Amino acid sequence: MTAQEIVFLLLGVVTVGSAVLVVTTRRLVHAALWLVVSFGALAGSYLVLTAEFVAWAQVLIYVGAVVVLLLFGVMLTEAPIGRSDALDSGNRWAALAIATATAGVLVTVVVRGFKDAYLPPRPGGGTAGVIGSSVFRGWVLPLEVLSLLLLATLVGAIVLSRTDVVREPSDDHDDHDDHGDPADHGDHDGQGRGDA
Numbered sequence: 001m002t003a004q005e006i007v008f009l010l011l012g013v014v015t016v017g018s019a020v021l022v023v024t025t026r027r028l029v030h031a032a033l034w035l036v037v038s039f040g041a042l043a044g045s046y047l048v049l050t051a052e053f054v055a056w057a058q059v060l061i062y063v064g065a066v067v068v069l070l071l072f073g074v075m076l077t078e079a080p081i082g083r084s085d086a087l088d089s090g091n092r093w094a095a096l097a098i099a100t101a102t103a104g105v106l107v108t109v110v111v112r113g114f115k116d117a118y119l120p121p122r123p124g125g126g127t128a129g130v131i132g133s134s135v136f137r138g139w140v141l142p143l144e145v146l147s148l149l150l151l152a153t154l155v156g157a158i159v160l161s162r163t164d165v166v167r168e169p170s171d172d173h174d175d176h177d178d179h180g181d182p183a184d185h186g187d188h189d190g191q192g193r194g195d196a
Helices: 003-024 028-048 052-076 092-113 128-138 140-160 171-179 182-195
Strands: none
Touching: 003 028, 028 052, 052 128, 128 140
């Protein structure tokens, strides 16, 4: 086993371990920080595989944007920062069984599909030039479809997060509040006449 394979395995252990801590911790901020560790170790795995462009995209987009967005969401929504039992749904064993079954299916498919395929890492194989040439020559249409999907998601998020829209109260509710119950008015009138 080469040094490159040892580093790759260690980074894989860190990635999986921190991912498990993300879903098992009861502190929301700690989950976000463990997510940073998981994404960082995954970026290191890409670097070991000589995929420099994917590694830096992982750092810039996921570590630098997604995690920061998650932390801002925690602060803006006033979510509980400390230990919270509300983060535990009580379905831990069902989730563990489903996660184990899914991981088993994925590992089986990958091992059987790529058992004999081995491509030794070569320097420069994952640079921005090589990735860009591959994307914009053979994957232009899927890239544009994905960009439209992300644009629609962004517009939907903006619409859902608007706070300047004031809902008009319904007419039925206003009528009920203004006139009240006729029986109540009768009682008040009777009391008033009795007092007079």
